[in-house]
Amino acid sequence: MANKLVDLQNISKAYGDNVILDDLNLYIKENEFLTLLGPSGCGKTTTLRIIGGFETPDSGKVIFEGKDISKLPPNERQLNTVFQKYALFTHMTIAENIAFGLKIKNKSRQYIKDKIEYALKLVNLKGFENRSVDSLSGGQQQRIAIARAIVNEPKLLLLDEPLGALDLKLRQDMQYELIRLKNELGITFIYVTHDQEEALTMSDTIVVMNQGYIQQIGSPEDIYNEPQNAFVADFIGESNIIDGIFVQDEVVEICGKKFACVDKGFGNNTPVDVVIRPEDIDLVDPKEGTITGIVKSLLFKGVHYEMEVEANGRDWLVHSTDLSPVGAMVGIKVDPYDIQIMKKPESEDEEAVVNDEQ
Amino acid sequence: MVRKLSRRVYLTVMLIFLYAPILTLVVLSFNASKSRAKWGGFTLKWYKQLFSNEETLNALYTTLLIAFLSALIAVILGTLASIAMNSMKKKPRALLMAITNIPMLNADIVTGISLMLLFIFVNVVFRTRIRLGFTTVLLAHITFNIPYVILSVMPKLRQINKNTYEAALDLGASPIYAFYKVILPEIFPGILSGFLLAFTMSLDDFTITYFTTGPGIETLSTQIYTEVRKGIQPEIYALSTLMFAAVLLLLVFVNRKSAVKEKE
């Protein structure tokens, strides 16, 4: 296993009575692309700012390359940040912006010049040296912010929703560029976003957060296919989250019907949450289905059709490339390994689950 | 049509009201006749006399020195205060802004008398011997100038993206380096207009100066007041005209600057 580059140990942070992070534990491996994913206000930025040194945790330690840097001011940390609103220096030219960190480190003129050229090439903005910040579009400004950070050759780059202000097309282009950059530079990225698609596209590891607690840590595939609780399932892509009863190992009862599944050990006759992805539901002939229902609505979504099927008193969201017209009787079938069983949260409103696993 | 015409008429009448007195003053300052009722031809002799008058030149020097020093010190203090206030939470900041705004609205005579009383009070309590004079006038001017500086620097500070300063730190800048290289250049236009505004206010002031000055120290405005009590000389018209022109120029300059900035 690769080394831990950053290790957050028992981090807690509150603003007044408002507890943002409560005993958070998380490590980031060298050369990893790790994404903090969660709804707005869940504490992603706060976590990032604690790593960057802009906030001090009330308790806990930030370990960087084995050393405790909790008390180190931001200017003495071997990492750089790309802020959401770019935060370029508007009274300086692009070249001066990029040179800012290098001048502080007393690099030679030639070195700085070469670095600027290299960085601008890397972010596809060759020849922008003498442009003013105001003359650049949002996407271009964000690239400059990235260039300004990476010329310092940090071990770790922190990115706080860097694509949040860009429109969809540009955002997708930039996602690919960021992955390319990361691979070319070989630095560790900690990336913050509330956009699950972005997280799934870019990350090696996703950390799903809610209300300051880590809900699940895993690869994009893990998170998508095996959400550990209803929050993760709901947040990552569209899902059918259904109340069920775990009858016995490999059997779960949903809407009064028994389905075969692959999970074991939830305890016989225990209420559980069942997650079924819309694309994992097969619509078949009513005779062959475990449950039968009626198609209530149909939407064409480009790659697939989205259908709502009413069956046994609830609506099932179904994605399929095959069309079933509205009003048709259909059978619902789900393969055992497409059924994901999760423990119910302890209480109704306990959405945020404390999760120490990693 | 009628509305347009009435608007024009209204504007003209208003401008006449505003500027007729000053216009009279300017015209009389070039009048060769000493009489206020008769035009005796164009002359610059009052201006010449003015500049050969040592007392007036002294007063001019004092005025400019106080204006410059008070504006400079007010700019430094006001900018630092703005930075501190900017990093405060919303409520205390709003409260402090209100507190700093009040002296600007306060009647000059109240400010003047309170400052005079304060200086005397300090002398009595601390057994110091601050005499009313240059220092007290300077202190008074600094006091009333600070709010103007805060008023022009604060909006510039508020405009700065909160992350800009942090970005500088992130790139390795010490807090002081970040301030000089990043924050100061961004707020400099505000500091400059604050300075000019403060300079103008100081040039312009009579009441506060009158109450805080002592024997031997005269600014142009107190000088004019003294002269006028002896009897009005056309020289005074010339001096007043010059003061008006100086203040006008400064204000036009400040406004032009902010208009250009806004266009950008």
Ligand SMILES: Nc1ncnc2c1ncn2[C@@H]1O[C@H](COP(=O)(O)OP(=O)(O)O)[C@@H](O)[C@H]1O
């Ligand atoms: N300086 C601050 N003072 C008070 N509350 C703050 C401050 N910064 C953030 N918060 C609060 O902390 C919570 C988490 O914020 P943040 O970490 O920015 O969330 P995210 O980045 O996930 O949207 C929010 O409820 C926010 O209002």
Ligand SMILES: [Mg+2]
């Ligand atoms: Mg955020």
